[in-house]
Amino acid sequence: MSDHHFELDKGVGPAGQAGWNLLAGEVPFPAAVLSESRIAHNLGWMRAFIETYRLHLAPHGKTTMAPRLFQRQIEAGAWGITVATSQQARVAAAHGVRRILIANQVVGDANIAAILDLLADPEQQVLCIVDSPDCVAMLGQACQARGVTLDVLIELAPEPDQPGYRTGVRDEAGLAKVLAALDQWQGSLRLAGVEFYEGVLPDEAQIRRFVRRAVAVTERLIGEGRFEGTPILSGAGSAWYDVVAEETAELAKTGRAQIVLRPGCYISHDDGLYRIAQEQILKRNPVAPTFGEALQPALRIWAVVQSLPDPARAVVAMGKRDVAFDAGMPRPATLFRKGRDEKPAAAPTHWEVTGMMDQHAYLTIAPGDDIAVGDIIAFDISHPCLTFDKWRKLLVVGDDYRCIEVIDTFF
Numbered sequence: 435m436s437d438h439h440f441e442l443d444k445g446v447g448p449a450g451q452a453g454w455n456l457l458a459g460e461v462p463f464p465a466a467v468l469s470e471s472r473i474a475h476n477l478g479w480m481r482a483f484i485e486t487y488r489l490h491l492a493p494h495g496k497t498t499m500a501p502r503l504f505q506r507q508i509e510a511g512a513w514g515i516t517v518a519t520s521q522q523a524r525v526a527a528a529h530g531v532r533r534i535l536i537a538n539q540v541v542g543d544a545n546i547a548a549i550l551d552l553l554a555d556p557e558q559q560v561l562c563i564v565d566s567p568d569c570v571a572m573l574g575q576a577c578q579a580r581g582v583t584l585d586v587l588i589e590l591a592p593e594p595d596q597p598g599y600r601t602g603v604r605d606e607a608g609l610a611k612v613l614a615a616l617d618q619w620q621g622s623l624r625l626a627g628v629e630f631y632e633g634v635l636p637d638e639a640q641i642r643r644f645v646r647r648a649v650a651v652t653e654r655l656i657g658e659g660r661f662e663g664t665p666i667l668s669g670a671g672s673a674w675y676d677v678v679a680e681e682t683a684e685l686a687k688t689g690r691a692q693i694v695l696r697p698g699c700y701i702s703h704d705d706g707l708y709r710i711a712q713e714q715i716l717k718r719n720p721v722a723p724t725f726g727e728a729l730q731p732a733l734r735i736w737a738v739v740q741s742l743p744d745p746a747r748a749v750v751a752m753g754k755r756d757v758a759f760d761a762g763m764p765r766p767a768t769l770f771r772k773g774r775d776e777k778p779a780a781a782p783t784h785w786e787v788t789g790m791m792d793q794h795a796y797l798t799i800a801p802g803d804d805i806a807v808g809d810i811i812a813f814d815i816s817h818p819c820l821t822f823d824k825w826r827k828l829l830v831v832g833d834d835y836r837c838i839e840v841i842d843t844f845f
Contacts, residue, residue: 453837454829456736456810457770457777461837463810464737464752466825468841470832472732473503473701477510480700482725484511487679487693488686492516492535492668494698497819500828501529502841503701514559516696520548523560525844527552535668536562537629537696539569539589539601546576553582561666563589563629565602567615574619585626587666588612590648598634598644609651613660627666627691628652632674638718641674645681652691667691672699673711676719699818702733706816707761731814733821734767739809740794745801750811753793757813758820763787764813766797771809777835781811 454460456467484491490513495504504515504526514533517523523534540546540562552558564570564586577584588609591602603609616625630648632641652667667685670678675697682693699708712729715722722728737752757764766785768778782803789796799805815821822828823845830839 453840456829456831456835456837457772459772461736461829464735464756466756466821466828467734467736467812468702468828468830469730469732469734470830470838472703472730473506473830475727476701476703476729476732477506479725479727479729480697481511483676483679483722484695486721487683489679489682489693489695492533492694492696493701494518494537494671494696495522495526495531497698498701498822498843499525499845500822500841500843501525501531502839504529504531507701513692513694516698520545523549523552527555527558527560532557533559534561535694535696536560537631537668539563539565541569541572543576546573550576550580550582550584553580553584559585561585561587561626563587564612564616564623565589565591565608567611570612570615570619570623574615574622577622578619583622583624585624586616587627587629587668588625590628590630590644590651592635592640592644593647596640596644597636598640600631600634602630624662625655625660625665627661627668628655629667630669631671632669632678633671638674638677641677642681645669645678649682649685653685656690664689665691666694668694668696670695670697672697672708673714676715676722679721680719700729702818702822703729703731704733704816704818705731705765705767705814708816708818733818734812734814735764735821736810736812737795739797739805739807739811742805742807746799748797748799748805750787750795750797751793752795752813753790755792756821756824757790757815758817758824759790760817760820762816763790764795764815766811767814768812769805769809770812771806778810778812787813 492514493507494516496518515526515531516535516537518538589602591604592598635641675695686693735757737750739748740751741749766781769781770778786798787795788798828841829837
């Protein structure tokens with residue numbers, strides 16, 4: 435994993451002083467670069483979507499693990515931040531996130547102790563999920579020993595005849611066992627709601643069926659008086675949040691439950707996996723197309739042409755340690771040559787990354803293409819989660835390619 439870093443004594447920081455110019459040779463490449471205008475657009479777009487459906491947003495922080503971006507999301511109306519591990523929860527809490535949803539079972543003495551430590555702050559809210567009596571007992575014993583109360587959500591999994599596998603309660607018998615276990619730990623564990631993740635299912639019909647089940651279970655538990663206060667129903671990754679919004683909208687309108695969606699990739703979006711998902715959302719959802727331009731890819735990796743070993747190939751100084759490749763290779767987006775160009779122009783559409791090693795990318799070109807050693811290429815990416823986690827510093831730039839801010843990540 436890379437330890438990319440920059441000297442922080444050049445007047446760049448959260449105050450927004452003018453900093454490095456990407457086009458002037460002032461930034462060592464490769465570099466992970468975020469567009470400020472596109473981030474702002476994406477934050478506004480998702481806020482409009484959530485507010486239209488009267489839902490709440492707890493973006494999944496594992497995507498960026500950048501507390502400064504968490505802050506931007508909360509400033510844009512997010513209800514809280516979702517994480518997956520106790521380590522991620524500690525990072526979020528240490529940087530001022532006051533409502534944290536751990537969309538995962540917390541198991542193991544040290545992991546449980548870490549989240550209970552956070553509850554020493556009376557202003558800190560932490561929620562996690564349970565799906566078995568064993569998990570309930572572990573948390574209950576630890577909370578009882580500490581004299582604290584932890585909010586938990588019951589996780590539902592797809593039913594046995596649905597081809598999607600994940601943690602969670604799969605049938606009514608399993609749900610009954612978890613509810614009975616929670617009854618034994620009243621005062622230590624508080625049932626706060628229901629949670630699910632739909633992304634393991636293969637198609638829209640299966641997902642709608644699953645979400646409807648989650649709504650039905652939540653309504654039934656409300657009717658049985660299982661919750662103290664207004665319960666939470668939480669689901670939705672970055673690909674199917676519109677379907678979850680549609681299927682939970684009626685429950686949200688009644689005010690009987692808070693619907694909390696958890697997409698994490700919208701703030702950066704991408705030009706691969708989630709671009710395709712967004713295109714499908716715009717086709718099937720009646721609300722999404724009404725907010726103007728859709729989500730925009732805000733994260734690019736900038737790198738330099740290192741070698742031209744033959745007429746049909748360039749080697750770029752960017753590799754597997756710099757950018758995701760699990761959901762498609764990075765795509766050349768813009769090309770810039772210092773001393774010739776005033777600003778980057780679109781890269782030729784036939785250029786293609788056909789392979790990568792740790793620190794090198796093989797770029798297929800055509801003989802005679804205008805490309806030179808030292809040229810700067812900005813690459814669009816697919817799957818932001820596995821690009822963000824390769825960087826310790828992210829550069830946020832304005833439309834003039836000057837650095838506005840350096841953002842730290844905590845992977």
